[in-house]
Structures are given as C-alpha cells and as structure tokens.
Amino acid sequence: MGIAIARCEFLDAQCIKNVNLHDGLSLTEAPTLLFEFHGSPRGVEEDAQAVKEIVEEFGGSEFEWTSEEGARRKLWQARHNAYWANIAANPGKRAVSTDAAVPLSKLAEAVAVADKVLGGSPFPYSILGHVADGNFHCFVVTDPTKSEELTEVQKLTHKITAKIIAMGGTCTGEHGIGAGKIDDLVVETGQSAVNVMKSIKATLDPNGILNPGKIFR
Numbered sequence: 001m002g003i004a005i006a007r008c009e010f011l012d013a014q015c016i017k018n019v020n021l022h023d024g025l026s027l028t029e030a031p032t033l034l035f036e037f038h039g040s041p042r043g044v045e046e047d048a049q050a051v052k053e054i055v056e057e058f059g060g061s062e063f064e065w066t067s068e069e070g071a072r073r074k075l076w077q078a079r080h081n082a083y084w085a086n087i088a089a090n091p092g093k094r095a096v097s098t099d100a101a102v103p104l105s106k107l108a109e110a111v112a113v114a115d116k117v118l119g120g121s122p123f124p125y126s127i128l129g130h131v132a133d134g135n136f137h138c139f140v141v142t143d144p145t146k147s148e149e150l151t152e153v154q155k156l157t158h159k160i161t162a163k164i165i166a167m168g169g170t171c172t173g174e175h176g177i178g179a180g181k182i183d184d185l186v187v188e189t190g191q192s193a194v195n196v197m198k199s200i201k202a203t204l205d206p207n208g209i210l211n212p213g214k215i216f217r
Helices: 014-025 041-057 068-080 083-087 104-119 146-168 184-191 191-204
Strands: 005-012 033-039 096-097 125-130 135-141
Touching: 005 014, 005 068, 014 033, 014 068, 014 083, 014 125, 033 041, 033 068, 068 083, 083 096, 083 125, 083 135, 096 146, 104 125, 104 135, 104 146, 135 146, 146 184, 184 191
Parallel strands: none
Antiparallel strands: 005 033, 005 125, 096 135, 125 135
16 A cells, blocks of 8 residues: 655755754754654554665665654654745845746756756755656845846746756646746647637636736736
8 A cells, every 4th residue: 555655845955955954953954854643653654664765675774763743843844844944044135936847756956957957056045846747946045136037037037947847747746837927838738728828718708807917927
C-alpha cells in the first residue's frame, strides 16, 4: 500500500540558514525535506522507519522524527516561518515569490534549473516547495526603492517559467496567471486554447467587470 505521507515539503540551505537566524533554531544548513505521516502510532513509526531507510539509501543524513506535539511544531516551524525569515534576513528589502509546478519526477531538475538561473543574478534568493504536487517557489529579494530591480526579477521569472514549461510543467501551481503571466499562459497552452478561455470568460462576464486586466489581454 506504500507509505502514507500526509505532507512533504522542501527547503534549500539558504532557507534553513535564514530560519535558524530568525527563530533561534540549530538545523543543519543543507537542503532539507520535511515529512508528516498520518495513521496509528505503530503505523506512523513503521512509515517513518521506512522513509529513514530510503533517505539513507539515497545519501541523505540526519533523519529524525517525533510524534510529540511540541517537537513536531518545532520541526515544522522552519517551513511555516520561511518567508518571514527570508524577509528578516534582508532588512528594508522585499521578497518576490515565484510560482511554478512540474511533474513530480522532474521536481529536482526544475529546482536545479531555477537555482542556476538565479545563481547568476545579483539578487539574494532561496527556494522551497511542496514535494507532493511538484510545486515550488523562489523567494527573490529586491530593493523596493529601485524599480529596475523588480523589472530584472520579472525577466528572471519569465526565464525560469519558460524552462519549466519546456520540461512539461506549468507556469503556475498556486498563485494564478494574474497580470504577470499572461504571455506565459499562451506559451504553455497555445493561442487557440487561450481564445477558448477568453470566449468562456466573455460569456460569463460580458461587461468585463470581473477581475479586469488579468489572465488575458
């Protein structure tokens, strides 16, 4: 029946470093996976042991688990506070959060692609995501007083998104198309598909009053 994993999240080393500083944790500053198991006490223990063996088989280290509520909350604190920790690590700055998703089998490759693109930029960044659905986010730090930085980050985001689409992924896993990914939607689905979407929207919203300026031009 497999392993009953209820949640599986990942954070890169920079995320862990920032969370350690923000929350006074002492996690090893390395790419980190967080799992949550649901089931009976014995079933959870067996699942945790099975995952530990898989982690060791693939070169992972420092696997630890607990069923005690306080200790669990402390482990998950790293994920819950990651965004704010990244902001706190860069006073006076803001973080632009990207959003994309790929088939689960390509998640590691997609994260590596994003890391390579952002690693060649001058902006501090970190990457985290939801392993279960192949969705990941990059937090890219910019100076809100310099509009040119936001413009450059938008270019980087489009570059990453184009690579994700080429891998069979999607330009958004959670955040939606909005105004920033209108062109990406065309690249991903094709103009014909977008035209169908526009016709449906026009039927339901003939006056264009529902969220105007979003998704389509």
